[in-house]
Amino acid sequence: MCGILAVLGCIDNSQAKRSRIIELSRRLRHRGPDWSGLHCHQDCYLAHQRLAIVDPTSGDQPLYNEDKTVVVTVNGEIYNHKQLREKLTSHQFRTGSDCEVIAHLNKTSKLHFSVNHFLSFPDVVHVHLYYHFLINMSAGELRRWYNPPWYSEHIPSTPYDPLVLREAFEKAVIKRLMTDVPFGVLLSGGLDSSLVASVASRYMLQSEAACQWGSQLHTFCIGLKGSPDLKAAREVANYLGTRHHEFHFTVQEGLDALEEVIYHTETYDVTTIRASTPMFLMSRKIKSLGVKMVLSGEGSDEIFGGYLYFHKAPNKEEFHQETCRKIKALHLYDCLRANKSTSAWGVEARVPFLDKEFINIAMSIDPEWKMVRPDLGRIEKWVLRNAFDDDQKPYLPKHILYRQKEQFSDGVGYSWIDGLKDHANEHVTDAMLMNASFVYPENTPTTKEGYYYRAIFEKFFPKNAARSTVPGGPSIACSTAKAVEWDAAWSKNPDPSGRAALGVHECAYEEAVDEKNANLINGTTTAI
Amino acid sequence: MCGILAVLGCSDDSQAKRVRVLELSRRLKHRGPDWSGLYQHGDCYLAHQRLAIIDPASGDQPLYNENQAIVVTVNGEIYNHEELRKSLPNHKFRTGSDCDVIAHLYEEHGENFVDMLDGMFSFVLLDTRDDSFIVARDAIGITSLYIGWGLDGSVWISSELKGLNDDCEHFESFPPGHMYSSKEGGFRRWYNPPWFSEAIPSAPYDPLVLRRAFESAVIKRLMTDVPFGVLLSGGLDSSLVASITARHLAGTKAAKQWGAQLHSFCVGLEGSPDLKAAKEVADYLGTVHHEFHFTVQDGIDAIEDVIYHIETYDVTTIRASTPMFLMSRKIKSLGVKMVISGEGSDEIFGGYLYFHKAPNKEEFHRETCRKIKALHQYDCLRANKSTSAWGLEARVPFLDKEFIKVAMDIDPEWKMIKPERGRIEKWVLRRAFDDEEQPYLPKHILYRQKEQFSDGVGYSWIDGLKAHASQHVTDKMMLNASHIFPHNTPTTKEAYYYRMIFERFFPQNSARLTVPGGASVACSTAKAVEWDSAWSNNLDPSGRAALGVHLSAYDQKLTTVSAANVPTKIIDNMPRIMEVTAP
DSSP: OOEEEEEOOOSOOSHHHHHHHHHHHHTTGGGOTTEEEEEEETTEEEEEEEOOOSSTTTOOSSEEOTTSOSEEEEOSOOTTHHHHHHHOTTOOOSSOOGGGHHHHHOTTOTTOOEEESSOSTTBOGGGSOSOOOOOOTTTOOOOOOOOOGGGGOOOOOBOOOHHHHHHHHHHHHHHTTOOSSOEEEEOOSSHHHHHHHHHHHHHGGGSHHHHHHOSSOEEEEEESTTOHHHHHHHHHHHHHTOEEEEEEOOHHHHHHHHHHHHHHHOOOOHHHHHHHHHHHHHHHHHHHTTOOEEEOOTTHHHHHTOSGGGGGOOSHHHHHHHHHHHHHHGGGTHHHHHHHHHHTTTOEEEOGGGBHHHHHHHTTBOGGGTSOBGGGTBOTTHHHHHHTOOSSSOSSOHHHHTOOOOOHHHHTOHHHHHHHHHHHHHHSOHHHHHTHHHHOOTTOOOSHHHHHHHHHHHHHOOSHHHHHTSOOSOOSTTOOTGGGGGOHHHHHOOOTTOTTTTTOOTTHHHHOOSHHHHHHHHTOOSOO | OOEEEEEEOOSOOSHHHHHHHHHHHHTTGGGOOSEEEEEEETTEEEEEEEOOOSSTTTOOSSEEOTTSOEEEEEEEEETTHHHHHHTOTTOOOSSOOGGGHHHHHHHHHTTTTGGGOOEEEEEEEEETTTTEEEEEEOSSOOSOOEEEEOTTSOEEEESSGGGTTTTOSEEEEOOTTEEEETTTTEEEEOOOOGGGGOOOOOBOOOHHHHHHHHHHHHHHTTOOSSOEEEEOOSSHHHHHHHHHHHHHGGGSHHHHHHOSSOEEEEEESTTOHHHHHHHHHHHHHTOEEEEEEOOHHHHHHHHHHHHHHHOOOOHHHHHHHHHHHHHHHHHHHTTOOEEEOOTTHHHHHTOSGGGGGOOSHHHHHHHHHHHHHHGGGTHHHHHHHHHHTTTOEEEOGGGOHHHHHHHTTBOGGGGSOBGGGTBOTTHHHHHHTOOSSSOSSOHHHHTOOOOOHHHHTOHHHHHHHHHHHHHHSOHHHHHTHHHHOOTTOOOSHHHHHHHHHHHHHOOSHHHHHTSOOSOOSTTOOTGGGGGSHHHHHOOOTTOTTTTTOOTTHHHHTOSOOTTTTOOTTGGGGHHHHHOOOOO
């Protein structure tokens, strides 16, 4: 990841403005610790903080076309840059950077500055933060360039073909092995990260990266001592033969990091903050080992309806539309977490499940196949599991391939969430919570934990526009507001934890009695 | 380098205070990007931001003795930690960290153990048995350290000014070679080498003794568990460091892990003298050489950041820090965490040009002593903070305690510049490494006089800075300078420009007092200005005229400068000479 900042048409080309932009750009330096650049054209400024992953020696930004009339500042990785370069035979490239193609692809040059968090071609938008757009200075409008079939939320009808799905995912992983620096895989031991690790270690030998950095894959896992994730990940790592790194943190270390986590992830969403904190701590350790890029498993739960509440989807249409909504909201939740928790320390996270082509294929499957059908032995994400169920050359042992694991925040150790709640209870009084709707009329926090995070967020980002970038509204166990309607009991239930709403007994949480139930509760969020 | 911050006895053990300490500690995060730790004992807080060089896997701080009664937070490297461990056979060590010995030494010897440490360090040690604490800083002040006092009766310690300036009523730079003990309630100098008294030494010069002392200073600094390299400007000092490192790398533990080929780094404007000189040395030594180019605009854009990090408004320091700051970012991006650098040689051997005018050996020697004592405010500060800004550690073998002792013990007669006997500045050092059998460096490099840092990066760098400053500082502003900045009044537009930035980041009176000022000619101390009556009388702040060198010589690179009675090529050193503040 890099950090980009552009100020366009500010009617001020003074030194003071330049200094101010440099100062603001420095706020994004954690994203790109390796170098920075500023291009100034009259009253337009393009600033860049670079994390050098491809072509570290010459790819400093901004990037230009041949006559320097088109200037680009980019945060991202263009996985198909080699094919694109081949198509642009008449163009001369200055650097080996994957992003340089962008300047050359823009044919309407003149005074068009392509300002994008991620411009179109190879990857899907959600990986990157919110403001993915293309400003055409002469047009002055926001335009959606991404128009896949699933976007309309029509119900697809392609029959499920396990091999097609498998190949699409393998391709998505392989193209993300493009790197000139050391990398690894985030491995929680759950299905999604285990598949990423398995595919990556299988194809690593053939990649360019392996020639430079050795063919043994590095995997990383974090947890409180003795946590479920650590155990599960170790098992997978042993099976795959990766070079596995375990990081332990204490509840106190997590609490001490909260302010920084909120500053970096720029949210007050409770689930996101809970899950971001361990990832944030782990990223610092990963970076300290010299690793600059990691592959991660985000997105699978959205595409395949992996969250527990999908068990209650009334029909395939509702199921499908909910997955579409979840994907569209990813940039506010898991993408935001994955991107900003890692970028805080100059580590880049790549998410193969959000490959544009893979999403197309996965979202064109008749959703009947994705439905959770205990009667047919289909647990959640069955289509994905089944696609990698290869008896000849197993990707993962069966019991891992078909196991239901803790979701992130809980997997790091049960006492993490409890510790957070206790801490918040100590510092937020009942009186404070009672007045919450007056103090925070928008997205009013309903728990002390929510209140605690909100107070920190407001301290860093006091503007009204800032709080509006964070989503809110009713939710059960990570569902969208719409899916709350699936069960009449949900919308009536005032318990913000959603535990009771999902019909699971409280104590199941600690004891993890029943694997499926445990998983169910792990999916819970706060806020209704 | 790491970043340390301690708040001791603040009578506040609330969550709010903890959060505040964490927040302040984060201001030092650049120094230690790898991990952080906070230890709290009642109203005492020890915070640490770690750059992991030795034992990255287990050496997270704070560090403890066996029963955790003694807690230490350290920034530094203890080169003799293995011997010290052996001297403590009854102690159990928890980590492989070189700094782990400190808590145990204290347990064994009480407060008087600091001189046993060989290295660069600053630490805070808290004894929870009686809530006492000690703070110490290395002999020369290679690591940066500040001390402050709060209105609540608290004592604050921070690796950088920015960790404590907003919360202390008064603060100052922690004196190098000193310790502060809460029991004694004051400072005490633990570093008492013979040269400190400024008495004139009489040991005859033995080239081989000096050579061996420097070699062992370099070798002990190869202790590392992470990739490293050398800063190579192509001048005498950095070239010697690179040469010795390359020669001894093969046998070290570091070479086994990271390869036996040395990485060297140089920065400059395109086509600058340093780049050329360094390339030549790198080729000769066969290092993996990395050249970094920057533009004047890159440098100017970085100035604010440089001043924020270096925490000074000293013109020479800022000029020289900027390229080093830019280079450090590039070095770090290559995965290198530690570099060895050549600071200190000019002070120890009288390498600055004005030493040509030293009236006698006594004056010469005393000036070198003064220069070494002031190093922590100038080149140590630059080297430490320019690199630490990007989580890179700089090690400086010329400031090895044992080496300084040997070098400062030499009869200063030998160090005097005597053109008639072919002795140019730093001749004792050059001569010590003039080995015909196994040459460390080719003769012409060993005996060449090279640009000093700010100019070596390219002549237009200083000109660019001045031009930029004069665009943003008006004559009117200069006219009022003494009213706006009564302390250390800036006398040039460039100095005024830096000062404005400094004051914005560090507005407290204590902050401006941590930066040195006063009369100086070409980096001399105020005392040495007396060496030439023309110097102190001269009102020209540039000092060019004062040294008797014609202005145009700078650009034209004349080969002889008779007026100043200095050897040829002296003009190459001009930029430093221009760097003079009038009394």
